[in-house]
Amino acid sequence: MTWKDLKNRFKRRFSDYLELPGDIMLDLPKIILVGNLQVFIENHRGIQEYNPKLVRVVVNDKVVEVTGEGLTLRNILTDEICVEGRINSLSFYN
Amino acid sequence: MLFGMLSRLGGYVTVTLPEECLEKFINLAVSRGIFLWDITGIGTGRVVMKVRLSSVQALRHVARMTGCRFKIIERHGLPFFVSRLRRRRAMAAGALLFVAALYVLSSFVWFIEVSGNKRVTDQVVEQVAHRAGLKLGVSRWSLNIPALEETILNQVPGLSWVGVYVEGTRVYIKVVEKKLPPPDETEYPVDLVAARDGLITEMLVFSGYPLVEEGDTVAKGQVLLSSVALPPPADAEEIAPYGEEELSEEEQPSRYVRARGIVRARVWYEAVADVKLVEKGAEITGRETTRFGIKIGSKEIILIGPRKIPFEHYARHVESKRVPEWRNINVPVELLTVKYHEEKPYINRYTGDEARRLAYRKALDSIRGRLTGSAAIADERLEELTAPEPGTVRVKAIVETLEDIGMNKPRT
Numbered sequence: 142m143t144w145k146d147l148k149n150r151f152k153r154r155f156s157d158y159l160e161l162p163g164d165i166m167l168d169l170p171k172i173i174l175v176g177n178l179q180v181f182i183e184n185h186r187g188i189q190e191y192n193p194k195l196v197r198v199v200v201n202d203k204v205v206e207v208t209g210e211g212l213t214l215r216n217i218l219t220d221e222i223c224v225e226g227r228i229n230s231l232s233f234y235n
Numbered sequence: 236m237l238f239g240m241l242s243r244l245g246g247y248v249t250v251t252l253p254e255e256c257l258e259k260f261i262n263l264a265v266s267r268g269i270f271l272w273d274i275t276g277i278g279t280g281r282v283v284m285k286v287r288l289s290s291v292q293a294l295r296h297v298a299r300m301t302g303c304r305f306k307i308i309e310r311h312g313l314p315f316f317v318s319r320l321r322r323r324r325a326m327a328a329g330a331l332l333f334v335a336a337l338y339v340l341s342s343f344v345w346f347i348e349v350s351g352n353k354r355v356t357d358q359v360v361e362q363v364a365h366r367a368g369l370k371l372g373v374s375r376w377s378l379n380i381p382a383l384e385e386t387i388l389n390q391v392p393g394l395s396w397v398g399v400y401v402e403g404t405r406v407y408i409k410v411v412e413k414k415l416p417p418p419d420e421t422e423y424p425v426d427l428v429a430a431r432d433g434l435i436t437e438m439l440v441f442s443g444y445p446l447v448e449e450g451d452t453v454a455k456g457q458v459l460l461s462s463v464a465l466p467p468p469a470d471a472e473e474i475a476p477y478g479e480e481e482l483s484e485e486e487q488p489s490r491y492v493r494a495r496g497i498v499r500a501r502v503w504y505e506a507v508a509d510v511k512l513v514e515k516g517a518e519i520t521g522r523e524t525t526r527f528g529i530k531i532g533s534k535e536i537i538l539i540g541p542r543k544i545p546f547e548h549y550a551r552h553v554e555s556k557r558v559p560e561w562r563n564i565n566v567p568v569e570l571l572t573v574k575y576h577e578e579k580p581y582i583n584r585y586t587g588d589e590a591r592r593l594a595y596r597k598a599l600d601s602i603r604g605r606l607t608g609s610a611a612i613a614d615e616r617l618e619e620l621t622a623p624e625p626g627t628v629r630v631k632a633i634v635e636t637l638e639d640i641g642m643n644k645p646r647t
Contacts, residue, residue: 187262192254193276214274214284217265 170200177228180207183221188214196224204234246288246312251281256303264297288314344373346405354412355393363390364408375401424491424646427460429453430607431640433500443494453500453640460494462646491646498641501613504605504634507620508598510590511627517548517578530555530569546577590628591619598632610638 149167156166164171164184173181182198182205189197189204191214196207212226252260254276264271274284286294291307298305320327347369349357364370367386369378380399387408388397396411427443435451443460447453526540552574558566585593595617606612614635622629 187265188258191257191261191274191276191282193278213276214261214271216270216272217261217274218270219265219268 168201170205172205172231174228174231177209178225179215180224180228180231181221182224185220185222188217188222193226198222198224202235206230206232206234242285242287243312246310246314247285248288248291248307248311249283249285249309250294250305250307251277251283252298252303252305254280254282256301257282259301260297260303260305263301264294267293267297269293269297283308288312341404342375344369344375344378344401344404344406345371347371347408348405349408349410351410352412355391355410360387360391360408360410363387366390369399369406369408375404378406424462425493426458426462426644426646427494427496427498427641428644429455429457429459429498429500429640430642431455431500431502431638433502433638433640435459435498435500436637437497437499439497441495442492443496445496447498459498459641460496462491462494496641497639499637500640502610502636502638502640504602504636505631506598506601507629507631508594508601509623509627509629510585510594510597512585512587512590513626514583514585515580516583517550517580519550520577520579522546522577524575526571526573526575528571528573530571532567535571540573544575546575548578548580549575550578551575587628591630594628594630595632598630599634602632602634606636607638610636613637 152167156162168184170185171181171183173179173183175181182200184200185205186199186201189199191197191212193212194208194210196212196214198205198207207224207228208230209226209228212224212228215223215225217223257274261271261274269286269290271284271286274282276282294305347361347364349360352360364383364387367383367390369383378399378401380401384397384399387399387410388394391397391410393413393415394410395413398407398409400407400409432455433453435447435449435453438445438447438449438459440460443462445460447457447459453459524541524545526537528535528537528540530536554572554574556570556572557568599615612634616633616635618631618633620629620631
């Protein structure tokens with residue numbers, strides 16, 4: 142158990158206790174899925190890979206992988222990405 | 236929507252770049268605050284994206300740093316449109332000229348319509364309007380409408396009101412003509428004919444040639460005093476016209492006079508009235524309520540007003556407003572204003588005598604409505620007829636009057 146883990150645990154306790162949203166306190170991504178048509182990923186750290194079948198977005202300390210068909214990046218801002226297309230799956234990798 | 240309009244206003248370009256350096260390129264661009272959108276792979280190892288015209292310079296910098304070259308393939312938006320127009324000056328000038336011409340031409344009067352006139356011709360009104368300054372091609376703001384109305388009213392004889400309305404490039408002149416009394420000239424050939432059937436009791440001839448005598452029965456429309464002398468029969472003296480000394484010999488062309496005289500006659504009027512012994516009806520009490528709603532198709536939605544009508548008996552008056560039909564488009568939406576008037580039903584029962592009196596009064600009233608002012612009632616009679624169905628009383632009233640039945644009829 143490193144110092145970083147301890148800090149994270151304390152942060153989570155604290156945010157649970159105060160009922161603060163985790164995306165602010167813990168710097169976690171907020172992902173909104175609209176059906177299988179759109180994914181909004183807030184609080185990202187840039188994209189790792191893009192092609193029409195697969196989009197990988199770096200978040201905090203993980204990678205979000207969106208697979209599907211005909212995926213396009215509808216817009217990219219410094220803290221928000223919107224992926225559009227027919228989405229098949231969304232998964233997290235370390 | 237708003238975003239699209241804004242980016243069109245500032246201009247944006249579509250660029251492509253090779254797929255392999257996409258991630259680096261995008262991450263760097265985003266961290267520089269360059270806004271990218273609609274990033275799409277097009278399959279052939281290249282990726283298409285859109286970027287604002289204002290950040291293209293910054294994108295070039297990013298491209299140099301990442302070592303990827305991008306190519307601009309499409310240009311959209313106002314700045315490009317303007318520069319395209321700059322190259323085609325004639326087209327821009329033409330478009331501008333078109334709008335300007337439309338605006339300028341729409342500020343002149345191109346149509347003048349005169350309405351409401353029967354005796355006065357359009358030309359007369361138009362000529363006067365022309366002299367007063369309302370002519371084709373005159374500008375709309377130079378029209379002084381009150382002065383124009385007054386001028387037309389004063390200079391065109393026989394008008395009692397003039398209204399001038401400007402609607403777009405069209406000017407409507409609405410006129411109301413004076414109602415003139417019928418021409419009254421003595422030399423005008425006018426016959427005196429019977430206005431009603433009757434038995435002549437008195438005749439007073441001022442001018443004209445009598446064709447009937449006292450004691451004759453005449454039918455409606457029959458000529459009583461003729462305006463033209465008939466070819467003299469054997470005893471020519473008898474039909475010598477009154478008031479005309481020298482008179483129709485056979486060779487003389489017939490002379491016309493205006494027939495005038497008083498012909499009093501006995502006239503009979505009849506009217507039949509039915510009265511039911513038991514009369515049912517409803518009268519309005521004066522209380523009312525209004526309901527306002529929308530009708531979509533066959534479904535009615537109440538917006539304002541009571542859901543349930545608070546009256547037991549009522550009459551309904553519906554007023555509906557809808558979008559006017561245009562071409563084949565018929566909007567199935569109506570605004571409904573429904574007024575409910577409360578009614579109170581009543582039942583009147585009459586005895587035979589009352590019913591008879593009521594029917595008689597009804598019949599007399601209907602006759603009085605038909606009488607002219609000069610008629611003097613000489614006699615009234617009442618007959619009871621057999622009722623058409625049980626429970627009713629049928630009465631016939633006969634009124635005899637003495638009246639002037641003469642009526643002027645211009646000879647055609």
